[in-house]
Amino acid sequence: MKLDWTDEETEFRAALRASIQTNARPGWTLDDRDMPEPADVEAVKRFCAALGEDGFLTPHWPRAYGGREASPWEQLIISEETWRAGEPRGGQYMNTNWIGPALMAHGTSDQQAQYLTPITKGEVNWCQGFSEPDAGSDLAALRCRAVRDGDTYVVNGQKVWTSYAHAAEYCFLLVRTDPDSPKREGNTILLVPMATPGIEVREIPNPYAHHLIHEILFTDVIVPVSCRLGDENRGWDIVRNALANERVGIARHAHSEHVLDRTVSDATNHGVDVDDPSVADTLGMAYAWCEAARAMNYVAVAERISDPHGSRPMAAVSRSITGPMEREVAWACQEVLGDQALAGGTEADRQVVTGTTAMIAAGAYEVQLDLIGRLCLDLPRGK
Amino acid sequence: MDLQLSVEQQLLDDSLRAMFGDHAGLDRARAMAGSIDRDLVTRLDDNGFLDVCAEAGPIEAILVAERASEAVAAAPIVARVLVGPLAGFTDLPPLVGLVGSADGLVRYAGHCDAYLVLDGDEARLASRDDVDVEPVQSRSAYPMGRVRVRRSESMGPGSGHPLRRAWQVGIAAETGAMSLAAVEFASRHVRDRHQFGRPIGSFQAVQHRLARSYSMAQATRWLARRGAWHHSDEYHTAAAATFACLTARETYDNTHQVVGGIGVTSEYGMTEWTMRLLALHAELGGRRAHARRVAQSRQRLG
Ligand SMILES: Cc1cc2nc3c(=O)[nH]c(=O)nc-3n(C[C@H](O)[C@H](O)[C@H](O)COP(=O)(O)OP(=O)(O)OC[C@H]3O[C@@H](n4cnc5c(N)ncnc54)[C@H](O)[C@@H]3O)c2cc1C
Numbered sequence A: 001m002k003l004d005w006t007d008e009e010t011e012f013r014a015a016l017r018a019s020i021q022t023n024a025r026p027g028w029t030l031d032d033r034d035m036p037e038p039a040d041v042e043a044v045k046r047f048c049a050a051l052g053e054d055g056f057l058t059p060h061w062p063r064a065y066g067g068r069e070a071s072p073w074e075q076l077i078i079s080e081e082t083w084r085a086g087e088p089r090g091g092q093y094m095n096t097n098w099i100g101p102a103l104m105a106h107g108t109s110d111q112q113a114q115y116l117t118p119i120t121k122g123e124v125n126w127c128q129g130f131s132e133p134d135a136g137s138d139l140a141a142l143r144c145r146a147v148r149d150g151d152t153y154v155v156n157g158q159k160v161w162t163s164y165a166h167a168a169e170y171c172f173l174l175v176r177t178d179p180d181s182p183k184r185e186g187n188t189i190l191l192v193p194m195a196t197p198g199i200e201v202r203e204i205p206n207p208y209a210h211h212l213i214h215e216i217l218f219t220d221v222i223v224p225v226s227c228r229l230g231d232e233n234r235g236w237d238i239v240r241n242a243l244a245n246e247r248v249g250i251a252r253h254a255h256s257e258h259v260l261d262r263t264v265s266d267a268t269n270h271g272v273d274v275d276d277p278s279v280a281d282t283l284g285m286a287y288a289w290c291e292a293a294r295a296m297n298y299v300a301v302a303e304r305i306s307d308p309h310g311s312r313p314m315a316a317v318s319r320s321i322t323g324p325m326e327r328e329v330a331w332a333c334q335e336v337l338g339d340q341a342l343a344g345g346t347e348a349d350r351q352v353v354t355g356t357t358a359m360i361a362a363g364a365y366e367v368q369l370d371l372i373g374r375l376c377l378d379l380p381r382g383k
Numbered sequence B: 001m002d003l004q005l006s007v008e009q010q011l012l013d014d015s016l017r018a019m020f021g022d023h024a025g026l027d028r029a030r031a032m033a034g035s036i037d038r039d040l041v042t043r044l045d046d047n048g049f050l051d052v053c054a055e056a057g058p059i060e061a062i063l064v065a066e067r068a069s070e071a072v073a074a075a076p077i078v079a080r081v082l083v084g085p086l087a088g089f090t091d092l093p094p095l096v097g098l099v100g101s102a103d104g105l106v107r108y109a110g111h112c113d114a115y116l117v118l119d120g121d122e123a124r125l126a127s128r129d130d131v132d133v134e135p136v137q138s139r140s141a142y143p144m145g146r147v148r149v150r151r152s153e154s155m156g157p158g159s160g161h162p163l164r165r166a167w168q169v170g171i172a173a174e175t176g177a178m179s180l181a182a183v184e185f186a187s188r189h190v191r192d193r194h195q196f197g198r199p200i201g202s203f204q205a206v207q208h209r210l211a212r213s214y215s216m217a218q219a220t221r222w223l224a225r226r227g228a229w230h231h232s233d234e235y236h237t238a239a240a241a242t243f244a245c246l247t248a249r250e251t252y253d254n255t256h257q258v259v260g261g262i263g264v265t266s267e268y269g270m271t272e273w274t275m276r277l278l279a280l281h282a283e284l285g286g287r288r289a290h291a292r293r294v295a296q297s298r299q300r301l302g
Helices: A007-023 A038-053 A072-084 A092-106 A109-120 A235-246 A252-269 A277-306 A313-342 A347-357 A365-375 B007-023 B026-031 B038-046 B049-055 B058-070 B077-086 B160-192 B204-229 B234-264 B271-301
Strands: A126-129 A145-149 A152-162 A170-176 A187-193 A199-203 A214-224 B096-099 B105-107 B114-119 B122-127 B131-136 B144-149
Touching (some): A007 A038, A007 A072, A072 A252, A092 A109, A152 A170, A187 A235, A252 B271, A313 B204, B007 B038, B007 B049, B026 B271, B049 B077, B077 B160, B160 B204, B160 B271, B234 B271
Antiparallel strands (some): B114 B122
C-alpha cells in the first residue's frame, strides 16, 4: 500500500492542469457544463479537441483505439482536475468514460469507425436516453418502444431528465424491443442521431440551471438496424456495465472542495469572520466530508483495478458518501454566507444545484444503500 | 497510488487477525471489564507487533490498531503501536496512556507504565511514578481517570503538534475498526431476529441505517490510513478525526436502534463497542475541536 501519487502521476496531473488552464474558457463554472448557450457547446468542443491534442482526453483507452492504456488512477486524476475546473468537458466525460468503451466492447467495426474517432477529437456530444416518466429507479420498467420494420426500427415513446439532449448529436438510447419478455430482457440499445426526423427535445423548466434537464419525444422515428449496438433484446447487460463505468471515479469531491475554498473567500469579502469557532466548525465538517468522499472514491477505483468484473460493492459505498457530501457542502455554504448565499453566480449558489441532484441523478441514494445492505452486510432482501 | 496490501502486509494482517481472534474478542473484553489485558500486550510485544511502526511503517502499525480495535482488545494498544511512534516517541514501555489536558479523562489511567502528555504546543513524557491518578467512574467501557503530572520530560517546542496529529489518526483508526465491527455485530442480529414473520434485516429502514454506518465506517478507516501515511499533514489528520466523530455517533445511534432492547444489556455485548465509541467521540475535544482544525489548516494551505 502506498498512499502517495507516484512521480509520473504527479507530473501527469501538473501537465493536465496546465492544459486545462490553457484551454478552458476563462471563468468556466459547473453551470456552463450544461451548455446552456450555443457558445458553450462550441467551447466544450474546442476544449475537448485541445485536451485530445494534448493527450488528456482518452489516454485510458486501448492503444488500438488511439489511447495509451493509461491507468485508472490517471483517469481519476483527469476527473479530479476537470471537476475542479467546473468540468469543461461538458457532457463529453460520458463519451470517454463509458460510451466509447461500450462501443469498443459491443460495436461493429463500422460503428467503431464512425463514432470513436469523433470522440477522441472531442467533436461530438452524446446524451444518455435511459430514464422515462415511469422508469426511474426501476429502469427496467421502461416502455419506449422500437418496432422492427425490415432494416429499420420505428421508435415511439419518451425519455426524461436527459442531460445535454439539446446539445447532443447522438443519443445512447435504451428501448424496449420485446414487450412480452421479462423486464430485464427484451431491451435494446440504439445509437440514434438526434437530427433524425420525429425527435423533439424540450427543456424542462426548473429553478436550478438552464438546460439542466430535458425530455425527448420520439414519434415514428426511423432508425436503421445498423445503429443497433450489440444484439437485439440484449441491451440490459450493456447498460449495466455502462452504468458501473459511469459511476466509478467521478471526482465530485475535487469540485466541492473548490466550492468551499471560494465560499471562504466570498465570506471574508462580506465581512464574515471565518475564524469564528462556529463558522470554522461548519467549514471543517464540510471539508471532512469532501475528504471522506475522496477516500472512498479512491477505494472504488482500486476495487475496479483489483476486481474489474466483480459486483464492486465499494462503488456503491463511494456513491453513498459522495451524495451526502454534496449536500453537506451545499448547506455549509448557505450557513457560512447567510443571505449572501442567495445572490446568483456564486459557487455557494451553484452548489445548491449539485447538492440537490447528486443523490438522485445517476441512481438514487437509497438504491445504493440497498446494494450495500445486500453486498456488504448480507442482509436479506425485502418482500 | 496503490491501495492494495503488499504480500507482507497481508501476511501480517492474517497473523494479527489470528492472534486477536484467539486472545481478544467480545468474551475476553467482558471478562476484563474495567481492567487491562496485560497478557495480550505481552504477547504482542513478544511477537514484535508493538514496534511495527518503526520497523515496517505506518500502514503496518495501523493494521495492528485496526485488528486490536475490532477485537475490543482491553489495552491501550493503539497509543503504543501507532500514536507514540508517529509522534516521534521511541523506546516506549508496553503500556502507555494519552493525556490531553490537565483535568481531562484518560483511558487506562492508573494502568499504564508511561503517559504521553499533550501540553499546549509541547509533547511530554511522564513515567507512572511521576503522575497522580484519580480514578473516575465511567460507563465508557474503559478504566478512566484524571492524570495529574508532577514531573515530565519535554520533547521540545512544537512537539505537541505531531502528538495531536498522531492521536487524531489513532482516534480515527479505532473508530473505523470498531464501527465496522459493531455494524457487523448488529447485521448478524437483524439477520437472525424475526418480527412480523420476517427477519428485521429485511426492512429497508433497518438496512439503510446499517448501510449508512457501514459506508461512514469504511470512509473513516481509509481516512485513518491516509492520516497515518500523511501524519505530518494536519488537514488529513484532523479530517480523519472529524469524520471519525461523525461515524462514531452515527454508528452508536444506528446499531442501538436496530438491535432494540437487547442491545442495551451488558449480556448481549454490543455495548463493548458502542460505549468505547462514545469515549472516542469525546477525546481531544471531540468533533468540533477537530473540525476547527480542519478549517484552520485548510486556510493555511490556501
Ligand atoms: C439532474 C439530473 C440529470 C439526469 N440526467 C439523466 C440523463 O442524462 N439520462 C437519464 O437517462 N437519466 C437522467 N437522470 C435521471 C436519473 O437517473 C433518475 O432521476 C434516477 O434514476 C431516479 O429516478 P426518478 O427520478 O424517476 O425517481 P424515482 O425512481 O421515482 O424515485 C424517487 C425517490 O424515491 C426513492 N426510491 C426510489 N426507489 C427506491 C427504492 N428501491 N428504495 C427506497 N427508496 C426508493 C428515492 O428517494 C428516490 O429519490 C437525471 C436526473 C437528474 C436529477
